[in-house]
Amino acid sequence: MSTSPNQPDLPTSIPELAIEQEGFDAPSPSLVLLNDALATDLGFNPAWLRSEEGLRFLTGHGTETPGSLPVATAYAGHQFGNFAGLLGDGRALLLATVAGRPGLTGLKGQVGVPDKSTPTNAAASQATQLYEIQSKGTGPTPFSRGGDGKATLTSALREYLISEAMFALGVPTTRALAVIATGEDIYRGSQIPFDEQPPTSELQPGGIVVRVATSHLRVGTFELVARSGSDTMPRLINFAAARHRYDESAKRVLAGVVKRQADLVAQWMTCGFVHGVMNTDNASVSGETIDYGPCAFLDAHDPRAVFSSIDSTGRYAFGAQPTVAGWNLGRLAEALLPSLEETPDDALNTAREILGSFADEFASALTRHWLPKIGLPSSLADDPSATKLLRQWQSLLVKFGPDHTNVHRALISLTVPTDGNPLAEMPIARDEGQWPDAVAEWARKWESVREKKGVSKARARELMEAANPVYIPRNHLVTEALEQAGAGDTDLYLRLLEAVTHPFEAANFPTEFTLPAPAELGSFRSYCGT
Known part of the structure; x- marks a missing residue:
């Protein structure tokens, strides 16, 4: 493992946010999954990670490993709109910070790859990116609030599968490095995943998931520091700026996070992903998807879709995600307010201006990411006829509720001769009898726009095949x-x-x-x- 001397890790830079803590002594830990390719990209020898010493490192016992000092990190957060106070890593440990090539978490044109739209830190190396290795399910910490700090093996496997699927879809995300079985059963009570399924067992095998992110800084990290009355905020701003290639100012950090969150949520909406618990302690300032708790993917397209068992009001419904992201960014702006300008009035005006850009940033990102799904290049994002066609398509999805993934894959039939009409024959959740005529009318408009914009059927098919997955974690x-x-x-x-x-x-x-x-x-x- 190696870190950059020019960019210290979080415990070194902001020690008041980290508490040294080892993992619990699991009865018989064993490696279930190891992401060999990611391990190699991060500078690990997969054979070493499979060794007894490597397993000790992954489970939070790697104090003898150079570069590893397991810590639990502190943060606060708003949960379901209410400030919950101090939270922190109640069942996770930050194991180490390592250097790797840029892009390992799916951030493109933002981390390690400067472009004209993204502020960069001139002092930061563009050849490498720092990544944090964190294990979740490693036992109690000072932030556990009475919990056992452990996780089930199935939840670890779930996060591994979904986070790696998100990366494969091109969505920025924490990555999964490993899953470890702890060798014990833990009590979690029974759950009923589907109405007509029997409840799960109350005892479940224990597990640990090891994940990778450019950082685990959250909006809630800034909330905690802002409410602490300490002098930590300037160092936190500088740390976030250096790690995530923002210019070193509160304004640049806020503007950068607004831009990245807008782009991230636009990608969630495009692929039909529902995060499920968009509390500010689950909102990463890096622009990566973090914390795959009650997340899900759409079958039928429905803006009102809610899957989380604890979201009784629909606060985090599929269609509400952009609004919630904007609300979370407002909490970040509040935390940064004293650091934005010299006077309160100027700070408020600056915050309003930066936050006011979120709606346009999101709309632009959503159009750029969705246009290829209907066979048009992202370069037409400012073209009125292309954007009108896209809005009409999205309205059809809302009205009729076809399967979000399959209906976009079926759009490929517009570019090749096929038997029957796969698009018109799609199963529909609502107003089924009206769907064939409605989608046929839209297809005629699509054909007209495609021809006027000079997009060949071959090019449209190429775009659709690259943007519309066959497989998602259903x-x-x-x-x-x-x-x-x-x-x-x-x-x-x-x-x-x-x-x-x-x-x-x-x-x-x-x-x-x-x-x-x-x-x-x-x-x-x-x-x-x-």
Whole structure:
């Protein structure tokens, strides 16, 4: 492991946000999964990670390993709109900070790759990026608030699968490095993933997931420091700026986070991802998706879709995600307010101006990411006819509720001769009888716009095939795979992992991997904190 002397790690830079803590003594830890390619990219020898010493490092016992000093980090946060006070890593440990090539978490044109739209830190090396290695499920810390600090093996496997699927889809995300079975059963109570499924066992095998991020700084980190009355904020701003290639000022950090969060949530919306618990302690200032608790993917397209068992009001519904992201950014602006300008009035005006850019940033990002899904290049993002066509398509999705993934894949049929009409024959959640005529009318408009803009059918097909996945982590498949893996059979899990990490390749996987959940299963619900 190696770190950059020009960019110290978090415990060195801001020691008041870190508490030294070792992982708990698991009865018989064993490596279940190791991401060899990612390990190598981060400078690890996969064989060493599989050794007894490597396993000790991954489970938070690597104090004898050079460059590793496990710590739990502090942060606060708003949860469901209410300030929850001090939170922190209640079941996670930051193990080390290592250097690797840029882009390992899916950030493009933002981390390590300067472009005209992204501020850069001139002192930071553009050849490498620093990454934090964190283990989750390593036992109690001073922030556990009475919890056992542990995690189930199935939740670790779930985060591994979904975070790697998100990376394969091109969405910035924490990455999964490893999953470890702890060798003990832990009590988590029973859960009912689908209405018509039996509850899970109250005892579950314990597990640890090891994940990678450019940092684990959250909006809640800034909230904690702002409320502490200490002199830590300037160092936190400088640390975030150096790590994430922002210019070293509160204004630049806020503007950079606004831009990245807008782009991130636009990508969530494009691929039908529902985070499920967008509290400010789950909002990363890096622009990476973090904390895959009650997340889910859409089957039928529905802005009102809510899957989290604890989101009774729909605060974090699929269609509400842009609004919540803007709200979270408002909390970041509040924390940074005294650092923005010399006078309160000037600071408020600056904050309003920067926050006011979020809506336009999001709309622009959503258009850029979605246009290729309908076979038009992102370069047409400012073209009125292209954007009108896209809005009409999105309105059809909302009105009729086709399967979000499959209907976009079916759009490819517009570019090639096919038997029947796969698009018109899609199963529809609402107003089924009106769908064939409505989609046929839209297809005629699509043909007109495509021809006027000089986009060949071959080019449109190329764009669609690269933007519209065949495979996503469908909720019912993930549930079934985890149930079998928890019982010791990982065959389905590994096949599903292979499919979702090659999402655009129509490979030799079961047809069932492309189908929505059977209606007889009932509604799906996801759970947090397992």
